[in-house]
Amino acid sequence: MAQPEPKTKSERIARVLEAEIRSGFLHDGAALSSETALVARFAVSRATVRKGLGVLAAKGLIRTKVGIGSFVTYGGAVIDNGPGWSLALSEGETRMGVRILSITRQPMDLDAPQVAAAEVLAVDRLRFRENTGRALTLERSRVPWREDFAALLRTGLEQGSLSRELELRGLSPASGEEWANVLPALSVADAALMGRSAGEPMLRLRRLTRTASGRVVEYVESLLDPELFGLHMEF
Amino acid sequence: MAQPEPKTKSERIARVLEAEIRSGFLHDGAALSSETALVARFAVSRATVRKGLGVLAAKGLIRTKVGIGSFVTYGGAVIDNGPGWSLALSEGETRMGVRILSITRQPMDLDAPQVAAAEVLAVDRLRFRENTGRALTLERSRVPWREDFAALLRTGLEQGSLSRELELRGLSPASGEEWANVLPALSVADAALMGRSAGEPMLRLRRLTRTASGRVVEYVESLLDPELFGLHMEF
DNA sequence: GTGACAGACCTGTCTAGTCCTGTCTAGCCT
DNA sequence: AGGCTAGACAGGACTAGACAGGTCTGTCAC
Incomplete structure (x- = not known):
């Protein structure tokens, strides 16, 4: 538009x-x-x-x-969506838990041609409302592999934040791109991961961030509960 | 040609x-x-x-x-003007036709609390690929009523563009907000308008624009074919 | 232990210069 | 008159560097 x-x-x-x-x-x-x-x-x-x-x-x-x-001097935190669109919760106060599904070193599996690296640090997380079993988001982060990620595979992320770990290693995003679209039907595999029904429509967000020199920092693909999440932007 | x-x-x-x-x-x-x-x-x-x-x-x-x-500022298929998200066609070259469903003076019917006006100029349009009967977008614009809109009810829009008519009357958007979310199921009424099946998930976009002085220029609610449209943003 | 000091690091501010668009004027040519 | 050229000047965005002054901290002398 x-x-x-x-x-x-x-x-x-x-x-x-x-x-x-x-x-x-x-x-x-x-x-x-x-x-x-x-x-x-x-x-x-x-x-x-x-x-x-x-x-x-x-x-x-x-x-x-x-x-x-x-x-x-601003306290209105939303959720960790990085730069770009503001991800707005449609409902009011919603306490969400985070569960890290896996932190692995593996070949690049997602379809993101901009990520040239053959090997990536892959972090998959779920966010869910604590009272129900249904996951509200499924996020897959992929970061081109560096040897100093090795420790993370054993120790996990500090405060569960991958961004912070990247920051510590000098990988601060200076620019990026973001795409959003409707995933018409949740796949059987992802539905099982999220405890949802296959075939549900989901909001899909993909974000690629780069350093000032143009190196890819992170690629994230998120599936979000469409009842709960929308995008908002002021201009 | x-x-x-x-x-x-x-x-x-x-x-x-x-x-x-x-x-x-x-x-x-x-x-x-x-x-x-x-x-x-x-x-x-x-x-x-x-x-x-x-x-x-x-x-x-x-x-x-x-x-x-x-x-x-041309992304392959410019639907409408104005800053904000860039609406990207997922497929390549797609020639789209526009059909204006109605131009009326009527009470405000959409749920947009920011639009205080009781009466609005309402313009509903469809966009469709020429070879099929299915509409790809359904857009409802609402503009607080002004007396100098009266001529539009008879003569229609110049080049089918409401933005141009607003511009001519000094209503240039200087800022605004945009929301995007997933409409899980197309309503029966809208499905009939668009020649699609009820229950299909759609991408829903809402945009509110204001003049530099803060007056509401236009509120637009769009339903978009999720196969064809996505949002893109650089930062 | 404590107090003073030096240095590191921070923001505030200024200047000179580059490169860009916006705009104007004067003149040439058909 | 309309299309074009050439030049000049203003102003915005940005760079690079310099300098002043506030704040913190480590260190050294007492």
């Missing part, structure tokens, strides 16, 4: 950081990276980073203090 | 660039060369290049931004 607005660099930076804040990846009170660190991450000049931060400050999402840094 | 021979240099430039865009050589979101680079490429003056770019901009194929450049 629309065309992507050509974005300036500063707008893009504001957008990526805003999504990280709204998704809860950067929680309320958290310190953003320093301006010079963001310069490196987004591969732009400091003036441009500051312009992007200015947008967030104007929206009241962050506050910056001289000599210290910038801090998140 | 045979194209007439381009008469002027600026027409030739527009023709060449348009072909590159429609062929996919310049994909959606891609940056065109700068005007001075195009001056060198086509060996004409900058004014001529700008005239050619002006033709493309008027067609909605590109958008130019001061200090940055010109960008392709």
